[in-house]
Amino acid sequence: MTMIPVQWRLAGASSSVAPPSAPGGQGFGGLPASRRLVANSCAADGVAVIGIQGQPEREAARRAIREAIMAELAALSGLPPQRIVLHTPEGQVPYALLDTASGQQRAWVAISHDGALSLAAISLQAPVGIDVTLVMDIPDWEPVARDYLGPEVTAALAALPAPGRAEAFARAWSEREARLKYLGRELIEWSADGDAELAGCRCLPLALPEGYAGVLALPPGTS
Template sequence: MNTLAVQAWPGPTPAPQDGLFAILIDTSSAPAARASDAGARRDAARRQIRLAAREALAALLRLPIGDIAIISAPGMQPRIQLAGAESRIGCSFTYDDHYALAAINLRGPVGVDMMRIQDIPDWQAVARDYLGPAAAAALQSAADRPSAFTKAWTRREAALKYHAQQLSEWQADLPGRAISLILPAAELTGHIHIGDNNA
Protein backbone atom coordinates (compact mmCIF):
# COMPACT_ATOMS: atom_id res chain seq x y z
CA MET A 1 0.00 0.00 0.00
CA ASN A 2 1.47 3.35 -1.09
CA THR A 3 -1.47 5.58 -0.18
CA LEU A 4 -4.16 5.69 2.48
CA ALA A 5 -7.39 7.68 2.20
CA VAL A 6 -8.15 9.72 5.31
CA GLN A 7 -11.76 9.74 6.46
CA ALA A 8 -13.50 12.87 7.72
CA TRP A 9 -14.88 12.29 11.22
CA PRO A 10 -17.54 11.89 12.43
CA GLY A 11 -18.49 9.45 9.74
CA PRO A 12 -19.03 5.77 9.03
CA THR A 13 -17.07 3.10 10.89
CA PRO A 14 -13.51 3.10 9.54
CA ALA A 15 -12.50 0.31 7.16
CA PRO A 16 -8.81 -0.39 7.88
CA GLN A 17 -6.41 -1.17 5.05
CA ASP A 18 -3.64 -3.54 6.17
CA GLY A 19 -4.63 -2.66 9.74
CA LEU A 20 -4.36 1.11 9.17
CA PHE A 21 -6.88 3.93 9.15
CA ALA A 22 -6.77 7.68 9.66
CA ILE A 23 -9.44 10.22 10.57
CA LEU A 24 -9.47 14.01 10.19
CA ILE A 25 -11.54 16.46 12.20
CA ASP A 26 -12.16 20.14 11.60
CA THR A 27 -11.60 21.93 14.91
CA SER A 28 -12.61 25.42 13.71
CA SER A 29 -16.13 25.28 15.10
CA ALA A 30 -15.07 24.47 18.68
CA PRO A 31 -15.35 27.43 21.09
CA ALA A 32 -11.63 27.17 21.93
CA ALA A 33 -10.76 27.51 18.21
CA ARG A 34 -11.53 31.23 18.51
CA ALA A 35 -9.35 31.71 21.58
CA SER A 36 -6.43 34.08 21.19
CA ASP A 37 -4.13 31.71 23.07
CA ALA A 38 -2.50 29.21 20.67
CA GLY A 39 -1.84 26.82 23.56
CA ALA A 40 -5.53 26.73 24.49
CA ARG A 41 -6.49 26.07 20.86
CA ARG A 42 -3.98 23.22 20.62
CA ASP A 43 -5.13 21.68 23.92
CA ALA A 44 -8.74 21.77 22.71
CA ALA A 45 -7.76 20.20 19.38
CA ARG A 46 -5.78 17.54 21.24
CA ARG A 47 -8.83 16.64 23.36
CA GLN A 48 -11.11 16.60 20.30
CA ILE A 49 -8.92 14.32 18.16
CA ARG A 50 -8.28 11.91 21.01
CA LEU A 51 -12.02 11.64 21.65
CA ALA A 52 -12.60 11.12 17.91
CA ALA A 53 -9.94 8.37 17.80
CA ARG A 54 -11.59 6.62 20.74
CA GLU A 55 -15.00 6.92 19.05
CA ALA A 56 -13.65 5.48 15.78
CA LEU A 57 -11.93 2.60 17.57
CA ALA A 58 -15.03 1.90 19.65
CA ALA A 59 -17.14 1.67 16.48
CA LEU A 60 -14.59 -0.54 14.73
CA LEU A 61 -13.91 -2.88 17.67
CA ARG A 62 -17.53 -2.81 18.90
CA LEU A 63 -16.47 -1.81 22.37
CA PRO A 64 -17.84 0.83 24.74
CA ILE A 65 -15.87 4.04 24.35
CA GLY A 66 -15.14 3.94 28.09
CA ASP A 67 -13.08 0.77 27.52
CA ILE A 68 -10.64 2.61 25.24
CA ALA A 69 -7.91 4.80 26.70
CA ILE A 70 -5.05 6.68 25.05
CA ILE A 71 -1.97 6.76 27.25
CA SER A 72 0.92 9.09 26.49
CA ALA A 73 4.12 10.21 28.16
CA PRO A 74 6.83 12.63 27.00
CA GLY A 75 9.34 10.97 24.67
CA MET A 76 7.13 7.95 23.99
CA GLN A 77 4.57 7.08 21.36
CA PRO A 78 0.93 7.18 22.50
CA ARG A 79 -0.48 3.77 23.39
CA ILE A 80 -3.98 2.31 23.32
CA GLN A 81 -5.35 0.43 26.31
CA LEU A 82 -8.45 -1.74 25.97
CA ALA A 83 -10.41 -2.28 29.20
CA GLY A 84 -7.30 -1.28 31.18
CA ALA A 85 -4.94 -3.70 29.41
CA GLU A 86 -2.11 -2.79 27.02
CA SER A 87 -2.82 -3.56 23.38
CA ARG A 88 -0.65 -3.70 20.28
CA ILE A 89 -2.73 -0.94 18.63
CA GLY A 90 -0.61 2.10 17.83
CA CYS A 91 -1.78 5.68 17.38
CA SER A 92 -0.27 9.00 16.40
CA PHE A 93 -1.66 12.53 16.17
CA THR A 94 -0.92 15.69 14.20
CA TYR A 95 -2.37 19.19 14.00
CA ASP A 96 -2.30 22.02 11.48
CA ASP A 97 -4.31 25.22 11.67
CA HIS A 98 -7.91 24.12 12.32
CA TYR A 99 -7.46 20.43 11.49
CA ALA A 100 -6.44 17.48 13.64
CA LEU A 101 -5.66 13.99 12.38
CA ALA A 102 -5.32 10.61 14.09
CA ALA A 103 -3.63 7.59 12.52
CA ILE A 104 -4.35 4.15 13.98
CA ASN A 105 -2.38 0.96 13.30
CA LEU A 106 -4.15 -2.12 14.62
CA ARG A 107 -0.88 -4.06 14.18
CA GLY A 108 1.62 -1.88 16.01
CA PRO A 109 3.29 1.53 16.17
CA VAL A 110 2.60 4.34 13.70
CA GLY A 111 3.80 7.89 13.16
CA VAL A 112 1.83 10.60 11.34
CA ASP A 113 2.35 14.16 10.20
CA MET A 114 0.19 16.58 8.22
CA MET A 115 0.83 20.11 7.02
CA ARG A 116 -0.77 22.80 4.91
CA ILE A 117 1.05 23.09 1.57
CA GLN A 118 3.03 26.32 1.64
CA ASP A 119 6.02 28.00 0.06
CA ILE A 120 8.96 28.09 2.48
CA PRO A 121 11.31 30.99 1.62
CA ASP A 122 14.46 29.33 2.96
CA TRP A 123 13.52 25.85 1.74
CA GLN A 124 17.06 25.07 0.50
CA ALA A 125 18.69 25.53 3.91
CA VAL A 126 15.84 23.75 5.71
CA ALA A 127 15.96 20.81 3.27
CA ARG A 128 19.74 20.51 3.55
CA ASP A 129 19.71 20.70 7.36
CA TYR A 130 16.65 18.58 8.16
CA LEU A 131 15.59 16.48 5.16
CA GLY A 132 18.95 15.19 3.98
CA PRO A 133 20.94 15.30 0.75
CA ALA A 134 18.64 13.11 -1.38
CA ALA A 135 15.52 15.15 -0.56
CA ALA A 136 17.38 18.45 -0.99
CA ALA A 137 18.62 17.35 -4.44
CA ALA A 138 15.16 16.17 -5.51
CA LEU A 139 13.61 19.48 -4.47
CA GLN A 140 16.00 21.42 -6.73
CA SER A 141 14.19 20.11 -9.81
CA ALA A 142 10.67 19.69 -8.41
CA ALA A 143 7.98 21.11 -10.71
CA ASP A 144 5.79 22.11 -7.74
CA ARG A 145 8.36 22.85 -5.05
CA PRO A 146 5.93 23.92 -2.27
CA SER A 147 4.01 20.66 -2.59
CA ALA A 148 7.17 18.55 -2.92
CA PHE A 149 8.79 20.24 0.09
CA THR A 150 5.70 19.77 2.26
CA LYS A 151 5.48 16.09 1.29
CA ALA A 152 9.17 15.57 2.12
CA TRP A 153 8.74 17.38 5.44
CA THR A 154 5.69 15.36 6.53
CA ARG A 155 7.41 12.12 5.46
CA ARG A 156 10.37 12.96 7.74
CA GLU A 157 8.21 14.12 10.67
CA ALA A 158 6.08 10.96 10.51
CA ALA A 159 9.24 8.82 10.63
CA LEU A 160 10.55 10.78 13.61
CA LYS A 161 7.24 10.31 15.45
CA TYR A 162 7.26 6.57 14.70
CA HIS A 163 10.74 6.32 16.25
CA ALA A 164 9.77 8.68 19.15
CA GLN A 165 12.51 11.14 18.17
CA GLN A 166 12.51 14.93 18.31
CA LEU A 167 13.19 17.02 15.23
CA SER A 168 16.93 17.44 14.80
CA GLU A 169 19.37 18.11 12.02
CA TRP A 170 19.70 15.37 9.43
CA GLN A 171 21.61 12.27 10.47
CA ALA A 172 20.25 9.35 8.43
CA ASP A 173 17.18 7.78 6.92
CA LEU A 174 15.03 6.06 9.51
CA PRO A 175 13.95 2.45 8.97
CA GLY A 176 10.36 1.73 8.09
CA ARG A 177 7.90 2.57 5.37
CA ALA A 178 6.19 5.84 4.43
CA ILE A 179 2.61 5.89 3.13
CA SER A 180 1.14 9.03 1.55
CA LEU A 181 -2.17 10.26 2.90
CA ILE A 182 -5.06 11.27 0.66
CA LEU A 183 -6.71 14.00 2.69
CA PRO A 184 -10.28 15.34 2.30
CA ALA A 185 -8.90 18.91 2.46
CA ALA A 186 -6.97 19.72 -0.73
CA GLU A 187 -4.68 22.26 0.93
CA LEU A 188 -3.22 19.59 3.24
CA THR A 189 -0.70 16.84 2.65
CA GLY A 190 0.66 14.20 4.97
CA HIS A 191 2.27 10.82 5.57
CA ILE A 192 2.18 7.94 7.97
CA HIS A 193 5.19 5.82 8.85
CA ILE A 194 5.08 2.19 9.91
CA GLY A 195 7.63 -0.54 10.48
CA ASP A 196 8.82 -2.69 7.60
CA ASN A 197 7.08 -5.69 9.14
CA ASN A 198 3.61 -4.29 9.76
CA ALA A 199 2.11 -7.66 10.62
Protein backbone atom coordinates in the same frame (compact mmCIF):
# COMPACT_ATOMS: atom_id res chain seq x y z
CA MET B 1 0.93 5.34 -5.78
CA THR B 2 -2.39 4.76 -4.02
CA MET B 3 -3.50 7.62 -1.79
CA ILE B 4 -4.69 6.46 1.62
CA PRO B 5 -8.16 7.84 2.45
CA VAL B 6 -8.81 9.66 5.71
CA GLN B 7 -12.05 8.93 7.56
CA TRP B 8 -13.26 12.36 8.66
CA ARG B 9 -15.02 12.89 11.97
CA LEU B 10 -17.16 15.75 13.22
CA ALA B 11 -15.64 17.24 16.36
CA GLY B 12 -17.55 15.90 19.35
CA ALA B 13 -19.61 13.40 17.32
CA SER B 14 -20.13 9.92 18.72
CA SER B 15 -19.19 6.85 16.71
CA SER B 16 -22.86 6.28 15.88
CA VAL B 17 -23.16 9.59 14.05
CA ALA B 18 -22.18 9.62 10.39
CA PRO B 19 -20.59 12.97 9.45
CA PRO B 20 -20.84 14.22 5.89
CA SER B 21 -18.14 13.45 3.38
CA ALA B 22 -15.24 15.91 3.30
CA PRO B 23 -12.76 16.86 0.59
CA GLY B 24 -10.02 14.29 0.28
CA GLY B 25 -11.78 11.64 2.33
CA GLN B 26 -15.09 10.15 3.35
CA GLY B 27 -17.35 10.10 6.37
CA PHE B 28 -17.50 6.83 8.29
CA GLY B 29 -19.97 7.11 11.15
CA GLY B 30 -21.46 3.68 11.84
CA LEU B 31 -19.30 1.61 9.47
CA PRO B 32 -18.45 -1.87 10.80
CA ALA B 33 -14.93 -2.30 12.17
CA SER B 34 -13.76 -4.23 9.13
CA ARG B 35 -14.59 -1.27 6.90
CA ARG B 36 -13.08 1.33 9.22
CA LEU B 37 -9.58 0.02 8.59
CA VAL B 38 -7.28 0.95 5.74
CA ALA B 39 -7.10 -2.09 3.48
CA ASN B 40 -5.26 -2.00 0.18
CA SER B 41 -2.54 -3.68 -1.86
CA CYS B 42 0.09 -1.70 0.05
CA ALA B 43 -0.58 -3.82 3.15
CA ALA B 44 -1.86 -1.01 5.34
CA ASP B 45 -4.47 -3.41 6.75
CA GLY B 46 -5.23 -3.03 10.42
CA VAL B 47 -4.67 0.72 10.60
CA ALA B 48 -7.44 3.27 11.02
CA VAL B 49 -6.73 6.80 9.76
CA ILE B 50 -9.10 9.46 11.08
CA GLY B 51 -9.21 13.24 10.93
CA ILE B 52 -10.91 16.40 12.18
CA GLN B 53 -11.29 19.53 10.05
CA GLY B 54 -11.97 23.13 10.99
CA GLN B 55 -10.20 23.30 14.35
CA PRO B 56 -7.33 25.79 13.89
CA GLU B 57 -7.09 26.52 17.63
CA ARG B 58 -4.57 23.95 18.83
CA GLU B 59 -6.03 23.04 22.23
CA ALA B 60 -9.50 22.59 20.75
CA ALA B 61 -7.96 20.47 17.99
CA ARG B 62 -6.20 18.29 20.55
CA ARG B 63 -9.42 17.70 22.48
CA ALA B 64 -11.34 16.94 19.28
CA ILE B 65 -8.86 14.41 17.89
CA ARG B 66 -8.56 12.68 21.27
CA GLU B 67 -12.33 12.31 21.43
CA ALA B 68 -12.30 10.93 17.89
CA ILE B 69 -9.55 8.45 18.78
CA MET B 70 -11.50 7.20 21.78
CA ALA B 71 -14.65 6.76 19.68
CA GLU B 72 -12.69 4.92 17.00
CA LEU B 73 -10.98 2.61 19.50
CA ALA B 74 -14.38 1.76 20.97
CA ALA B 75 -15.76 0.98 17.50
CA LEU B 76 -12.75 -1.13 16.51
CA SER B 77 -12.53 -3.09 19.75
CA GLY B 78 -16.21 -3.33 20.67
CA LEU B 79 -15.30 -2.12 24.16
CA PRO B 80 -17.13 0.62 26.09
CA PRO B 81 -15.11 3.85 26.46
CA GLN B 82 -14.63 3.29 30.20
CA ARG B 83 -12.49 0.24 29.38
CA ILE B 84 -10.17 2.24 27.14
CA VAL B 85 -7.45 4.58 28.43
CA LEU B 86 -5.72 6.94 26.01
CA HIS B 87 -2.28 8.15 27.09
CA THR B 88 -0.89 11.29 25.44
CA PRO B 89 2.13 12.25 27.60
CA GLU B 90 3.82 15.51 26.65
CA GLY B 91 6.77 14.91 24.35
CA GLN B 92 6.21 11.14 24.24
CA VAL B 93 4.55 8.68 21.88
CA PRO B 94 0.78 8.44 22.50
CA TYR B 95 -0.78 5.02 23.06
CA ALA B 96 -3.93 3.40 24.37
CA LEU B 97 -4.60 0.47 26.69
CA LEU B 98 -7.69 -1.66 26.08
CA ASP B 99 -9.14 -3.66 28.97
CA THR B 100 -10.11 -6.79 27.01
CA ALA B 101 -11.44 -10.10 28.33
CA SER B 102 -7.96 -11.63 27.89
CA GLY B 103 -6.13 -8.76 29.59
CA GLN B 104 -4.77 -5.37 28.64
CA GLN B 105 -4.05 -4.84 24.96
CA ARG B 106 -1.92 -2.00 23.63
CA ALA B 107 -2.99 0.15 20.70
CA TRP B 108 -0.40 2.21 18.86
CA VAL B 109 -1.43 5.80 18.14
CA ALA B 110 0.13 8.66 16.17
CA ILE B 111 -1.27 12.21 16.03
CA SER B 112 -0.50 15.25 13.90
CA HIS B 113 -1.87 18.79 13.65
CA ASP B 114 -1.29 21.58 11.14
CA GLY B 115 -3.44 24.42 9.93
CA ALA B 116 -7.09 23.45 10.42
CA LEU B 117 -6.49 19.69 10.17
CA SER B 118 -5.83 17.10 12.85
CA LEU B 119 -5.04 13.50 11.93
CA ALA B 120 -4.57 10.28 13.87
CA ALA B 121 -3.47 6.78 12.92
CA ILE B 122 -4.49 3.86 15.12
CA SER B 123 -3.15 0.31 14.98
CA LEU B 124 -3.95 -2.67 17.17
CA GLN B 125 -1.02 -4.60 15.71
CA ALA B 126 2.18 -2.57 15.36
CA PRO B 127 3.74 0.92 15.57
CA VAL B 128 2.44 3.57 13.21
CA GLY B 129 3.36 7.14 12.28
CA ILE B 130 1.42 9.97 10.68
CA ASP B 131 1.99 13.60 9.76
CA VAL B 132 0.14 16.44 8.05
CA THR B 133 1.91 19.56 6.76
CA LEU B 134 0.39 22.76 5.44
CA VAL B 135 1.73 23.63 2.00
CA MET B 136 3.30 27.10 2.04
CA ASP B 137 6.17 29.04 0.53
CA ILE B 138 9.16 29.02 2.89
CA PRO B 139 11.74 31.68 1.90
CA ASP B 140 14.63 29.86 3.64
CA TRP B 141 13.53 26.38 2.58
CA GLU B 142 17.02 25.39 1.36
CA PRO B 143 18.96 25.61 4.67
CA VAL B 144 16.00 24.01 6.47
CA ALA B 145 16.01 21.15 3.95
CA ARG B 146 19.77 20.70 4.26
CA ASP B 147 19.55 20.53 8.05
CA TYR B 148 16.55 18.22 8.34
CA LEU B 149 15.90 16.46 5.01
CA GLY B 150 19.44 15.76 3.84
CA PRO B 151 21.47 16.51 0.70
CA GLU B 152 19.61 14.21 -1.71
CA VAL B 153 16.17 15.62 -0.90
CA THR B 154 17.55 19.17 -0.94
CA ALA B 155 19.04 18.63 -4.41
CA ALA B 156 15.78 17.15 -5.68
CA LEU B 157 13.82 20.11 -4.34
CA ALA B 158 16.27 22.59 -5.86
CA ALA B 159 15.77 20.98 -9.27
CA LEU B 160 12.02 21.60 -9.19
CA PRO B 161 10.35 24.71 -10.60
CA ALA B 162 9.40 27.15 -7.87
CA PRO B 163 5.60 26.68 -8.22
CA GLY B 164 5.83 22.99 -7.37
CA ARG B 165 8.54 23.19 -4.74
CA ALA B 166 6.32 24.17 -1.82
CA GLU B 167 4.15 21.07 -2.18
CA ALA B 168 7.17 18.80 -2.65
CA PHE B 169 8.84 20.30 0.43
CA ALA B 170 5.67 19.76 2.49
CA ARG B 171 5.45 16.16 1.31
CA ALA B 172 9.12 15.47 2.12
CA TRP B 173 8.80 17.14 5.52
CA SER B 174 5.65 15.17 6.30
CA GLU B 175 7.36 11.92 5.36
CA ARG B 176 10.29 12.61 7.68
CA GLU B 177 7.98 13.49 10.56
CA ALA B 178 5.86 10.36 9.99
CA ARG B 179 8.97 8.16 9.99
CA LEU B 180 10.20 9.77 13.22
CA LYS B 181 6.84 9.25 14.89
CA TYR B 182 6.82 5.62 13.77
CA LEU B 183 10.11 5.17 15.65
CA GLY B 184 8.95 7.24 18.60
CA ARG B 185 11.53 9.97 18.00
CA GLU B 186 11.39 13.74 18.21
CA LEU B 187 12.44 15.93 15.28
CA ILE B 188 16.22 15.80 14.83
CA GLU B 189 18.63 17.08 12.20
CA TRP B 190 19.47 14.82 9.27
CA SER B 191 22.38 12.39 9.47
CA ALA B 192 23.39 9.46 7.28
CA ASP B 193 23.05 6.98 10.15
CA GLY B 194 19.69 8.39 11.20
CA ASP B 195 18.43 8.34 7.64
CA ALA B 196 19.28 4.66 7.34
CA GLU B 197 17.30 3.91 10.49
CA LEU B 198 14.30 5.91 9.29
CA ALA B 199 14.28 3.91 6.07
CA GLY B 200 13.07 0.89 8.04
CA CYS B 201 9.40 1.77 7.63
CA ARG B 202 7.13 2.22 4.60
CA CYS B 203 5.42 5.52 3.82
CA LEU B 204 2.16 6.02 1.95
CA PRO B 205 0.64 9.38 0.92
CA LEU B 206 -2.67 10.50 2.41
CA ALA B 207 -5.61 11.85 0.43
CA LEU B 208 -6.07 15.31 1.99
CA PRO B 209 -7.82 18.57 1.09
CA GLU B 210 -5.96 20.87 -1.26
CA GLY B 211 -3.15 22.79 0.41
CA TYR B 212 -2.03 19.94 2.68
CA ALA B 213 0.42 17.06 2.36
CA GLY B 214 0.30 14.02 4.60
CA VAL B 215 2.03 10.68 5.03
CA LEU B 216 1.25 7.44 6.87
CA ALA B 217 4.24 5.39 8.10
CA LEU B 218 3.84 1.64 8.54
CA PRO B 219 5.99 -1.40 9.38
CA PRO B 220 8.11 -2.73 6.53
CA GLY B 221 6.43 -5.25 4.27
CA THR B 222 5.86 -6.20 0.69
CA SER B 223 3.83 -3.79 -1.39
